[in-house]
Amino acid sequence: MTKKLKYGAPTLLVRVLSRLKSPPKSASAFTKWGLGLMLLMGSAQLMAATQLTTNQQAYLDAYQAVKSNDRPSIAKYKAQLQDYALYPYVLYHDYRLHFDTTPTQLVLKFIEDNRNNYLGDRLYTKWLRHLGKKRHWKTYLKHYKPQKSRDLQCFAVRAQAQHNQLKTALTSAKQLWQTGQELSQACQPVDALLKKHKALTGSMIWQRIDLAMQKNRTSLAKKLSKLLSRKERAMLETWLDIYRHPHKIEKPLPSSLNAVVRKQIFTQGVKRLASRKPEQAEQSLKRFHKQYGLSTAQYQTLLRSIALRSAYRYDPTAETFLQEVNGNGESSEDSLRWQAQIALKQSNWPLLLETIGLMDAEQQSEKQWQYWKARGLAATGLTKQANAIYRNLAKERHFYAFLSADILRSPYQFNPDPVKPVDSQALIKKYPQLQRMQELLAIDWMISAKREWYSLLNRLDSSELHAVAILTNQWQQHSMAITTAARANKWNDLAIRFPTPHKTPVMQSADKHGVDPAWVYGVIRRESAFSDSIRSSAGAIGLMQLMPKTAQYIGRKIGIRKTSYRVLTEPKSNIELGSAYLSYLYKKYDGNRVLATAAYNAGPNRVDAWMPKDRFLPADQWIDSIPFSETRAYVKAVLEYTTIFKSILNKKYDRLEDVMPPIGLSAS
Numbered sequence: 001m002t003k004k005l006k007y008g009a010p011t012l013l014v015r016v017l018s019r020l021k022s023p024p025k026s027a028s029a030f031t032k033w034g035l036g037l038m039l040l041m042g043s044a045q046l047m048a049a050t051q052l053t054t055n056q057q058a059y060l061d062a063y064q065a066v067k068s069n070d071r072p073s074i075a076k077y078k079a080q081l082q083d084y085a086l087y088p089y090v091l092y093h094d095y096r097l098h099f100d101t102t103p104t105q106l107v108l109k110f111i112e113d114n115r116n117n118y119l120g121d122r123l124y125t126k127w128l129r130h131l132g133k134k135r136h137w138k139t140y141l142k143h144y145k146p147q148k149s150r151d152l153q154c155f156a157v158r159a160q161a162q163h164n165q166l167k168t169a170l171t172s173a174k175q176l177w178q179t180g181q182e183l184s185q186a187c188q189p190v191d192a193l194l195k196k197h198k199a200l201t202g203s204m205i206w207q208r209i210d211l212a213m214q215k216n217r218t219s220l221a222k223k224l225s226k227l228l229s230r231k232e233r234a235m236l237e238t239w240l241d242i243y244r245h246p247h248k249i250e251k252p253l254p255s256s257l258n259a260v261v262r263k264q265i266f267t268q269g270v271k272r273l274a275s276r277k278p279e280q281a282e283q284s285l286k287r288f289h290k291q292y293g294l295s296t297a298q299y300q301t302l303l304r305s306i307a308l309r310s311a312y313r314y315d316p317t318a319e320t321f322l323q324e325v326n327g328n329g330e331s332s333e334d335s336l337r338w339q340a341q342i343a344l345k346q347s348n349w350p351l352l353l354e355t356i357g358l359m360d361a362e363q364q365s366e367k368q369w370q371y372w373k374a375r376g377l378a379a380t381g382l383t384k385q386a387n388a389i390y391r392n393l394a395k396e397r398h399f400y401a402f403l404s405a406d407i408l409r410s411p412y413q414f415n416p417d418p419v420k421p422v423d424s425q426a427l428i429k430k431y432p433q434l435q436r437m438q439e440l441l442a443i444d445w446m447i448s449a450k451r452e453w454y455s456l457l458n459r460l461d462s463s464e465l466h467a468v469a470i471l472t473n474q475w476q477q478h479s480m481a482i483t484t485a486a487r488a489n490k491w492n493d494l495a496i497r498f499p500t501p502h503k504t505p506v507m508q509s510a511d512k513h514g515v516d517p518a519w520v521y522g523v524i525r526r527e528s529a530f531s532d533s534i535r536s537s538a539g540a541i542g543l544m545q546l547m548p549k550t551a552q553y554i555g556r557k558i559g560i561r562k563t564s565y566r567v568l569t570e571p572k573s574n575i576e577l578g579s580a581y582l583s584y585l586y587k588k589y590d591g592n593r594v595l596a597t598a599a600y601n602a603g604p605n606r607v608d609a610w611m612p613k614d615r616f617l618p619a620d621q622w623i624d625s626i627p628f629s630e631t632r633a634y635v636k637a638v639l640e641y642t643t644i645f646k647s648i649l650n651k652k653y654d655r656l657e658d659v660m661p662p663i664g665l666s667a668s
Contacts, residue, residue, distance in 0.1 A: 055084045056443050066093045085435040089448070092119045099130045104139065117433060118455035128152050132186060137162045150176060154187035161193055170199050178204065180211035182220055200227065209236065210264055218243065232258075239265045246273035249284050252291075259293060266292045270302050271309075278310035278317055300330040311338035312627055318342055319351075326358055333363055340372065345617070345625040349379040367393060368624070371400040375620075378407075397492075399636040399656075402643055403620055406657040414647060417492035422467045424474065431456060434471070441475060446533065453480050457487060466490050476501065478530035498644050501530060502543070505572040506579075513558075513583035518649055519593065520544075520579050522642030523600065526634060533569045541568040544578025554581045593642075593659045594619050594635060598626065601634040616664035 052060075062077035074094060081087045091110055095102045107127055114120030125147065131140040132155030140159045147153060154176055160169035173190045177183075177200075183191055194200050205227050212220040218240060225233045235257055242248055242265050249269035253262050266288060274281040285306065289299045307321035322339040325331060336359050343352035353376040356369050363369060370389055378386035393404040397415050405412050428434045433456040440449035453472070460468060465488035473481035473496045485496045500506075500521060510517035527545035528534050535541050539548065546554075551563040558580045560573065567573045585596035588604065599607040610626060617625075626632045639656060647653040 052443070055081060055086075056439065059084065059086050059090065059439075060443060062090050063093060066090065066097060069098060085432070085439045088114055088117075088119055089436075092123055096123060096126050099127060100134075108143070116459070117436075118451050122451075125149065125152065128155065131155070132158070150179075151184055151186035154184070154190050157190055157193070166197070169193065170197060174199065174204065178208055178211065180208070180215035180217055180220070182217075202228075202232070206232075206261065209239075213239065213243065213264075213268060235261050239268075242266075242269045243272065246270075247277070247280065249273060249288070250280055252288070263292050263294065267294075267298070267302065271305055274306040274309040275313075278306050278315055278321065281306050282321065300325075300328075304330060304332060304335055308334055308338060311335075311342060314342070314345065314627065319346075326355070331358060333359075336363070340369070341625045344372065344621045347379075347617075347621065349376045352376045353380070367396070367398060367400045371404060372624070374404070397644070399640040402640065402656045406655055412643070412647075412653060412655075414494065414644065415492050416494045417490070419470055419473075419493060419495045422470045424471050427464070427467055427471060431460075433459075434468070438475070441477070449477075450480070453477075453484075457484065462488070466493070469493070469496050473499065479528070479534075482529045494644065494648070498525065498641070498648060499530065500645070500648065502571050502575060505575045509576045509579035512576075513579045515579055515582050515586060516642070516646070516654075518646035519582065519597075519638075519642045520575065521645040521649075522638045522640075523578065523582065523597075524575075525641045525645070526637045532571045532574065535565075541565060542574035542578075543571055544574055544581075546574065546577055546581070550581060551577050554584060557584070592661060592663075594623065594639070594661075594663065597638045598623075598631055598635050602626075602628055602631040606631075612664050614665075616662035619660035619663055622663040 058077060058080055062074065062081060065073035065077060074090075078087075078090055078094075081090055088110075092114075095107055095110060099107070107123065111120045111124045111127075114123070128140065128144065128147070129152065131137075131143075132152065135158075137159035140155060141163055144152075144156050144159070147156075153172065157169045157172045157176065160166070160172070170193070173194050176187060176190055177194055205224060209221045209224050212218070212224065221236065221240070225236045228236065238254060238257060239261070242253075246269045249266055250273075253265060257265070270281050270285050273284070282303070285299070285302055289302075294302070303321075304325050307318065307325045310318040310321050318338070319342050322335055322342065325335050326339055336355055340352055340355045343349070343355060352372060356364060356373050356376070359369065364373070371393060374386040374389035374393070377383075377389070387408065390404040390408050393401050394408055394410055395401070395413055397413055402412055428438065433452045437449045437452045437456075440446075440452065456468070457465070465484055469481045469484035469488060469490065472478075472484060478499045478501060481496050481499075485491075485493050491497070498521075506517050506520050506524075510520050524530060524543050527540075528543050530543065532543050534545070536545060540546060541548065541551075546568055548563065548565075548568070551568055554577050555561060555563045558576070560567075560577065563577065568577070582596060582600060585599045585604065586593065589595035589599070589607075595607055595611075598610075606628070610622075612622075623635050624632060626635065639659070643653050643656065
């Protein structure tokens with residue numbers, strides 16, 4: 001999707017003039033009005049002049065001509081812009097919108113000329129899709145190269161079937177047919193092709209039913225049952241019944257079931273029952289696993305699944321299950337992590353140390369487990385060994401380093417590595433992608449600019465990644481800069497990794513709603529990395545990733561009635577609403593930043609359910625025993641980032657121990 005600047009020069013001037021009142025009648029007032037008019041006209045012209053260059057405006061006009069297929073104007077702009085950085089975009093949009101009237105040789109030439117930037121690949125895949133939809137199979141086959149897109153693969157199969165390559169087509173079609181999803185419109189004829197040539201086998205049908213059931217797509221499984229015999233349909237009905245009522249695996253499954261299908265039904269039934277009643281799931285597994293032909297590896301995998309599902313719910317049986325799995329040498333990184341989390345929640349330091357000892361060397365060396373090993377050693381009287389670990393951690397800059405420094409009563413280490421100058425002009429000259437990015441950013445075509453950037457990252461020399469991070473930071477494209485710096489492993493370039501844009505709205509909103517501006521920045525950094533138009537798969541929008549309903553609720557409280565997508569992608573209003581929501585949560589949890597941060601990510605209802613009901617738990621233990629891995633990581637990151645931003649904004653910082661009081665029910 002592309003976006004044109006809101007106002008061009010003529011429109012801007014008209015809007016300025018339309019806001020002026022009618023000329024006054026007195027001579028002196030008229031003179032003042034005339035001078036004001038001249039100043040406004042001059043300002044409008046100046047804004048228009050500095051807003052777009054001649055080539056930038058011509059490009060936008062060319063794009064409009066392409067959309068309306070105004071051939072004379074298109075020809076004029078192509079001649080005018082052929083030496084301009086965005087000239088490939090004129091050709092790209094012209095060809096993609098007018099494939100039917102664009103000669104094949106022009107499309108192929110464009111693809112070849114642009115093979116080193118994303119436009120060439122993008123036009124190629126769009127052209128293949130066009131050829132497939134139009135059923136130009138001969139041309140499709142001639143120019144098709146293997147693609148990741150399932151639709152394009154399906155078009156290739158259909159093209160092969162039409163051009164004396166039936167055997168090859170059927171072989172590929174069988175692979176494409178095996179999916180747990182519904183077939184797309186492009187792939188539905190592949191289904192018809194297999195049926196026409198009687199190429200669907202019973203095992204293929206059951207394999208696809210299994211894929212559908214594992215993805216919880218029972219409607220697709222029912223649809224596929226039409227391809228089964230009456231006896232086989234009865235087997236699927238049994239499977240669907242167990243899917244809905246997994247407790248039924250506690251009794252023997254009908255002996256009439258096919259052995260392979262019965263094994264699949266039982267396996268899924270155990271997993272689903274484990275989510276509700278782990279003890280019954282384990283009993284059924286131990287009772288029937290041999291009868292249903294499970295291998296030792298399959299048995300251990302299911303046993304581990306039961307343990308993990310019980311742990312996820314902090315079921316009372318979880319510790320026993322996990323110790324059985326981990327003690328039998330069938331542990332995994334997840335099963336050991338959950339056993340450690342349970343030990344943390346129970347303050348069971350001997351079990352925690354034992355569990356960490358079972359981890360492999362790589363997992364043990366992670367900063368999280370180094371910190372908890374030190375905490376366990378200190379809690380069991382081995383203070384000297386614990387302090388040695390704390391000292392190593394406290395040299396670094398992260399959540400556990402700050403916690404370690406608190407224990408040692410030592411200052412935090414931020415380890416900044418100042419930005420070094422970069423010859424931006426030489427870099428831009430070397431990489432045409434940067435030239436195009438610069439122009440795309442100037443005309444506010446952010447999506448295209450990001451695509452150029454993504455494409456560039458995969459072509460850059462590793463030594464130049466940091467230079468591009470510095471350059472994109474200079475362009476105020478902080479999300480790009482942060483990601484590029486990470487790709488370059490420049491973790492200590494704090495100026496790039498922790499910028500402070502939108503300072504006025506952040507400071508004003510934080511002051512208005514009584515929250516720390518460093519905390520607001522910490523949330524923005526974690527949520528969006530300063531990308532104001534980002535939208536998550538869950539529907540969260542903007543810098544502070546607000547859910548529309550949350551924004552609407554908070555908006556009503558603070559007098560903002562409009563919370564549309566456009567409002568939420570506007571930085572000032574997003575920061576205002578996000579800061580107000582942080583304030584709401586901060587007050588709800590009596591000034592507890594840890595709980596408020598967790599609630600910002602997972603919602604207050606979940607946070608309320610996670611709090612200890614009969615005791616207080618140290619905040620570090622509570623954080624690392626949060627069931628959701630996303631929320632665990634989120635809370636630690638926001639607390640770390642807030643500390644860093646505080647040091648940047650104020651040249652001093654809050655110690656984590658001062659914002660992490662013990663967690664208990666009365667804390668809400």
